[in-house]
Structure formats: C-alpha cells, structure tokens
Amino acid sequence: METLLNRYRNITVLLLVIMAQLVLLAVSAKNDQDVRMIRVWTVTAVTPIARFIEGVRGGGSGFLHNYILLHDTNAENKKLQAEVDQLRVENTFLKNELNTADRAKALQLFQSRSPSKMLAATIFGMGGGSNAKVVLADRGSVNGVQRGMAVVTPDGIVGKVVAAYPVASQVQLITDPDFAAGVMTKSGVRGTLKGQGTPQCRVDYVPFEDKVEIGDWVYTSGDDRIFPRGFAVGQVKSVRSAQPFKEILVEPSGLQRGLEDVLIIVEGVHQDIPDTPPGMQPVYIAPPPPGGAANPAQTANPGGTEADRLQSAYKTLGQAQGHDFGDNRPGEKPPDYTKLGQPAGAPAPKNEAPAPSSPGTPNANPTKTPPPGTAPGATPANTVTPGAASSGVPANTVTPGAPPGAVPANTVRPGAPPGAVPANTVRPGAPAGAVPANTVRPGAPPGAVPPTTAPSSTPPKNPPADPARRSNQAGGGAPGGQLR
Amino acid sequence: MTYSGDRLLLSSQREGQESRFRGWVLVVVPLAALLFQVYVPLFFQFLGFLEMPLLVVLYFAIMRRTQISGLLIGALVGLAQDSFSKNPLGMFGIDKTLVGYFAASVGMKIDVEHSLIRLLLCFLFYVFHQFFYWVMARALLSQQLALDLPRTAVVGLLNAVVGVALFAFLDRLKQRA
Numbered sequence: 001m002e003t004l005l006n007r008y009r010n011i012t013v014l015l016l017v018i019m020a021q022l023v024l025l026a027v028s029a030k031n032d033q034d035v036r037m038i039r040v041w042t043v044t045a046v047t048p049i050a051r052f053i054e055g056v057r058g059g060g061s062g063f064l065h066n067y068i069l070l071h072d073t074n075a076e077n078k079k080l081q082a083e084v085d086q087l088r089v090e091n092t093f094l095k096n097e098l099n100t101a102d103r104a105k106a107l108q109l110f111q112s113r114s115p116s117k118m119l120a121a122t123i124f125g126m127g128g129g130s131n132a133k134v135v136l137a138d139r140g141s142v143n144g145v146q147r148g149m150a151v152v153t154p155d156g157i158v159g160k161v162v163a164a165y166p167v168a169s170q171v172q173l174i175t176d177p178d179f180a181a182g183v184m185t186k187s188g189v190r191g192t193l194k195g196q197g198t199p200q201c202r203v204d205y206v207p208f209e210d211k212v213e214i215g216d217w218v219y220t221s222g223d224d225r226i227f228p229r230g231f232a233v234g235q236v237k238s239v240r241s242a243q244p245f246k247e248i249l250v251e252p253s254g255l256q257r258g259l260e261d262v263l264i265i266v267e268g269v270h271q272d273i274p275d276t277p278p279g280m281q282p283v284y285i286a287p288p289p290p291g292g293a294a295n296p297a298q299t300a301n302p303g304g305t306e307a308d309r310l311q312s313a314y315k316t317l318g319q320a321q322g323h324d325f326g327d328n329r330p331g332e333k334p335p336d337y338t339k340l341g342q343p344a345g346a347p348a349p350k351n352e353a354p355a356p357s358s359p360g361t362p363n364a365n366p367t368k369t370p371p372p373g374t375a376p377g378a379t380p381a382n383t384v385t386p387g388a389a390s391s392g393v394p395a396n397t398v399t400p401g402a403p404p405g406a407v408p409a410n411t412v413r414p415g416a417p418p419g420a421v422p423a424n425t426v427r428p429g430a431p432a433g434a435v436p437a438n439t440v441r442p443g444a445p446p447g448a449v450p451p452t453t454a455p456s457s458t459p460p461k462n463p464p465a466d467p468a469r470r471s472n473q474a475g476g477g478a479p480g481g482q483l484r
Numbered sequence: 485m486t487y488s489g490d491r492l493l494l495s496s497q498r499e500g501q502e503s504r505f506r507g508w509v510l511v512v513v514p515l516a517a518l519l520f521q522v523y524v525p526l527f528f529q530f531l532g533f534l535e536m537p538l539l540v541v542l543y544f545a546i547m548r549r550t551q552i553s554g555l556l557i558g559a560l561v562g563l564a565q566d567s568f569s570k571n572p573l574g575m576f577g578i579d580k581t582l583v584g585y586f587a588a589s590v591g592m593k594i595d596v597e598h599s600l601i602r603l604l605l606c607f608l609f610y611v612f613h614q615f616f617y618w619v620m621a622r623a624l625l626s627q628q629l630a631l632d633l634p635r636t637a638v639v640g641l642l643n644a645v646v647g648v649a650l651f652a653f654l655d656r657l658k659q660r661a
Contacts, residue, residue, distance in 0.1 A: 014582075021577045
C-alpha cells in the first residue's frame with residue numbers, strides 16, 4: 001500500500017489539489033459567495049505594496065516634471081535676466097493654476113455640487129486576467145464602502161462596487177459583460193444598459209417605436225437602485241431599428257479620460273436629468289472681471305485660487321476702512337492690516353441692504369452681481385418678491401409669506417447651467433431669522449461646502465420600507481449605499 | 485551538468501538537477517508578477533497581454549523539476565490571481581495547477597536551459613492555459629467566451645519572447661551549488 005502511494009504520490013496530490021479547487025469553485029459559483037478570506041488576504045497583501053509603488057511613481061514623475069520645468073526656467077533666466085524674479089513668480093503661479101485645475105479639483109467641484117454623498121478614491125490596479133473589466137480602488141469597508149455602491153466621475157458613471165475589502169474595493173466597470181444599469185434619455189426613453197466587454201455598451205429593451213437618435217445623451221434612470229437618477233452615462237453612437245427592440249450602442253463618457261480618481265456614491269440622491277451634457281473640458285477659472293471694480297457678491301463666496309481669496313480679503317478690508325487700492329496719494333494712511341482675516345464685523349454683511357421704502361417694493365441691489373461663472377440667464381440676484389420680508393432684507397428667492405428677518409442666501413455656483421436657480425430658498429413657514437442651509441459665510445475655509453439640502457426639484461425621497469433592503473441590497477445587484 | 489547546444493533531451497533524470505531558490509525569491513517573484521498584472525496595465529494598456537503569473541509559474545515548475553512543488557506554486561499563484569478577478573475562486577487556480585504539474589513533468593525530461601525550448605514551452609503552455617480556461621469557463625460557469633485562436637497564437641508568441649528574457653533574468657536568482 002505504501003509503495004503504491006509512493007508510486008502515485010504526484011498524481012494523487014494533483015488530483016487532491018484540483019478536487020479542492022473544484023469544491024471551492026462550486027461553492028462560490030453556486031452561492032455567489034466566495035471564500036472571502038482568500039480574497040481578503042491577497043488584496044490586503046498587495047494593496048500596501050501597490051500604494052507604495054503608486055506613491056513612488058507619483059513622486060518620481062512629479063520630480064521629473066518639476067525638474068524639466070525648472071531646467072527650462074533656468075535657460076530662460078539666462079536669456080532674460082532682467083525678468084528673473086517675475087518669471088519665477090509667474091512660473092509658480094502657473095504651476096499652481098495647473099495644479100488647481102487638475103482632476104482632483106474637478107472631482108471636488110463635482111462632489112460639492114452633487115447632492116449625493118460621495119467618497120473620493122484612487123484606482124490602483126486592474127483585476128486579474130487579461131480581459132478583466134474590473135479595477136481596484138483604494139477605499140474599502142473601513143471607509144464605509146459597501147458592495148453595490150455606484151462609482152462615478154464628473155464625466156459619467158464608471159461602474160459599481162462588486163466587493164468591498166477592508167482597505168480596498170473591487171469595481172466592476174461599465175464595460176464588463178455582466179454589468180447592467182437602468183438608463184434613460186432626456187426625452188424619457190428608458191432602457192437597460194449592458195456592458196459588452198468592448199469600449200461601447202449597448203442599451204436593451206428600447207421599443208422600436210421610441211425615438212432615439214445618434215448623439216443623444218443617456219443618463220441613469222435610478223430604476224436599478226444602484227445609480228441615482230441624473231448621472232451621465234454616455235452618448236449614443238449607433239441606433240438600428242429592430243423588432244421588437246432597437247439596437248443602440250452607447251459610448252460611455254465616464255471612461256474616456258482614463259481612470260485615476262473616482263467617486264464612490266455612499267449615499268445617492270436622485271437628480272433631475274441635466275439640461276446640458278457633462279462638461280468634457282478641464283476646469284477653467286475665469287479671470288477677474290474687467291474694470292477692477294469691487295464686487296461684493298464675489299466676496300461672499302470666495303472661490304478660485306488662494307491668490308483670488310487673498311485679493312478678495314484685502315479688497316474687503318480696504319472697503320471697510322474706506323481705502324481704495326491704487327487711488328490714494330503718496331503718504332496717505334494705509335489701511336489697518338491687523339484686522340485682516342477678522343470676520344467682517346465692522347462692514348455690513350454682503351447681503352444686507354437698506355430698508356425698503358415700503359414693504360413689498362422690489363428692491364434690486366445695484367452692486368450685486370452674480371459670481372463669475374454664473375451662466376447667462378441665471379435668475380437675477382436680490383429680488384424681493386412682493387409680500388416678502390417686512391424688514392426688507394433682500395433675498396435671492398424669498399418665497400412669499402416668508403417671515404420677517406429671513407436672511408437671504410444667494411449662491412449661484414460657478415458653472416451653473418443656464419437658467420439655474422440658486423438652491424437656497426427660504427421656504428414658507430420658516431421661523432424668523434432662519435438662515436438657509438446652503439449659506440457659505442464669509443471667512444469660511446477654502447473649499448468649504450455648505451450643508452446641502454436637496455433641491456426642490458429633487459424627487460421625493462423614497463427609502464425602502466424594509467431597513468434590510470436599505471442597508472444592503474447587494475445580493476440582487478442593488479446598492480449597498482442608500483438612495484435617498 | 486554538461487550542456488550541449490545540440491542536445492535537447494536529457495539522457496537521465498540525474499542530468500537535469502533541481503534548481504534551488506532562496507525562500508524570498510519564491511515569495512517575492514510571484515508577488516511581483518501579480519502586482520505587475522494588476523498595476524502595470526493601468527498605465528500601459530498595451531502590456532495587458534502579458535500573463536506574468538503564468539510565466540513565473542512556468543519558470544519555477546520547469547526549473548525545480550518536481551511535480552508537487554510545480555503544482556503547488558501553480559495553485560497558489562492561480563488562486564491569488566483569482567482573488568483579483570471577479571471570477572469564482574479556482575478558475576485560474578485549477579488552470580495554473582495543471583500548468584505547473586505538466587511543466588514540471590516536461591522539465592524532468594528535456595533540457596529547459598535551452599532558449600529555444602523555453603520559447604516553445606512558453607508558447608505551448610500559454611495556448612494550453614488559454615484553451616483550458618476557455619473550456620472551464622464554458623463547462624463550469626456556462627460563460628460563452630470567445631476563443632480567438634489567431635490572436636491567442638500571436639499573444640502566445642509575444643508572451644514566449646518575454647518569457648525567455650524573464651527566465652534569463654530569473655536564472656540569476658538561482659542559488660549557486
């Protein structure tokens with residue numbers, strides 16, 4: 001017997017190992033529940049190394065980039081020695097501008113505008129296999145990521161979380177053959193988006209009589225309970241009439257600029273289908289308006305670069321002390337800069353306006369202009385609706401019947417679509433002195449995002465009645481994150 | 485071991501001695517191959533065709549010349565590769581277990597130090613790996629994967645070329661007798 005075992009030892013071990021793996025395969029394929037430990041161990045072992053390599057790569061490329069830039073600057077300095085300091089300042093400024101206009105900025109802006117609660121993540125690896133359509137993100141269950149959560153970029157949806165490990169998560173891309181999501185067009189035609197393993201996805205179940213044309217944008221419909229409604233999916237590239245359903249191919253917009261940084265929707269909120277397709281251009285910060293006139297409205301929501309915010313703070317201080325920069329004679333007393341950075345206690349709040357001559361009289365504030373980036377056609381600021389506040393405080397949109405003392409908020413964010421109405425409204429029945437939730441106060445830290453309330457256009461919240469369904473509906477492809 | 489460029493078959497099993505590697509090599513090299521597989525195609529998509537875990541399994545299997553160690557390396561690397569994919573655990577595991585076993589069996593019979601042999605082995609085992617994976621996906625998971633034979637052959641050839649260079653590098657990590 002022992003001889004027999006020794007003789008067939010190799011083949012016996014082979015069969016045992018294969019049998020064990022077959023059992024593993026059968027268990028995981030049948031129940032759709034892996035032996036999770038093996039995946040957790042492997043991902044946990046590889047993630048720190050991959051992050052380290054990613055850090056080294058980022059630092060190395062940054063160093064190389066800076067070195068080349070500095071080298072160029074030095075060469076230019078030799079030619080134009082008189083402008084050395086100016087060029088250095090300009091160079092630093094341009095580099096800062098470039099840095100602020102990168103993807104992270106775009107993600108941050110997108111994140112602050114979207115009512116959904118999102119978590120930024122970095123893609124650090126691709127799934128195994130040369131045909132894999134899954135990627136690995138560096139946020140896991142310790143960060144609140146759950147299976148079934150949607151993954152998006154400002155350009156469009158990217159995929160969904162199919163596995164959440166402690167420090168990383170696996171994201172199934174929109175192009176994966178097993179991927180599916182509910183989609184709709186602006187005109188309301190609904191269908192099911194499916195990946196094909198190719199760069200383009202198809203939309204199924206669109207009846208042949210529905211009108212879909214090449215170039216139409218497709219958005220998430222929210223029907224799948226994974227992706228909140230209103231996120232861009234892509235553009236229709238081909239439409240063929242067939243019975244009973246059309247054959248539609250869509251080019252996903254979320255993957256077009258590569259995958260580096262993504263946002264995981266931890267708590268989704270349905271949105272309206274946007275009027276305009278998502279911006280495919282990099283973030284652009286507009287130059288200051290011509291004329292150099294102070295713009296009080298701009299200071300209410302200091303945006304842009306650090307230099308813009310500093311300039312804004314100095315202008316505010318100068319105005320408060322009756323000092324016009326550039327228009328003073330030599331020897332005149334400069335403003336007291338020790339008060340820089342203090343909240344505008346002395347100057348009146350930006351939104352404050354003189355008492356109206358009579359209640360209900362429209363009181364347009366001539367000094368108030370929308371912040372830069374406000375799209376043409378945006379609702380004009382500072383109109384007191386007849387019958388609004390008896391104290392006459394101008395409001396952006398004070399609903400008739402608002403109580404006295406209601407403080408307006410008027411933040412039309414940069415890049416708002418044409419016709420956008422500021423989200424902050426004092427609703428009827430609000431208590432006296434109520435401050436709208438979205439007010440960004442002067443002196444708020446850069447990039448501070450006000451607590452967001454769901455826009456009035458947001459559809460009614462629809463939490464599932466069953467808490468278990470709310471917490472994790474991953475089993476059926478439903479979201480781990482909640483759709484409010 | 486005497487080596488002649490004209491001889492491809494070993495005259496006795498003793499002639500093909502088992503190569504020994506330090507412990508860290510057996511851990512770090514497969515780990516690096518896995519990292520390569522998940523990380524590099526993210527930035528260099530054209531390198532996505534490379535099956536580094538397969539090449540590493542193949543190398544250790546043919547160089548160690550013991551079937552059990554070959555199949556165990558194949559199983560471990562395959563399961564680790566499965567962990568990064570969305571497939572059920574075991575698909576790559578079984579595939580690479582068989583590759584490890586057969587590669588070790590071949591390594592006992594022929595002179596695997598020969599570059600031409602290595603090229604041929606890499607190509608054949610790549611095709612076997614892809615074909616067996618296709619069979620398992622259809623038979624066990626009912627996935628209707630397409631098997632593009634011309635593409636598989638071309639990619640197999642490219643993997644074989646990379647494999648020969650990789651094997652030459654890994655030869656330097658062998659423990660000297």
